[in-house]
Amino acid sequence: MVLPPHPRGDDFAQKFAEANEHWNLQKLYKDIANAKQQERLRRCKQLSITERACLRGLLCNYSPTEIATELN
Structure with a gap:
């Protein structure tokens, strides 16, 4: 199975950027990463x-489904 090339980080960083307006994303990323670990x-x-x-x-x-479509 051949996977498509990984999208550039810059492209993904711009997706759903409006979340920054309502959430402390850095803290949320850190908390989820800690839980994941x-x-x-x-x-x-x-x-x-x-x-x-x-x-x-x-x-x-x-x-x-919408996220997968947007990020694909």
Whole structure:
């Protein structure tokens, strides 16, 4: 199976940017990353670019399908 190229970080950083107006995203990213690390015993200390974009989409009331379409 061939995966499509990973979108550039700049492109994903601009998706659902209106979430910045209503949420403290840096704190939310950090809190979720901490929970993710504890739950999965992962060494990753930050959310991926994709996870951040998905979170912003959810915070902006986009459905998972709409988020997937937008990020694809």
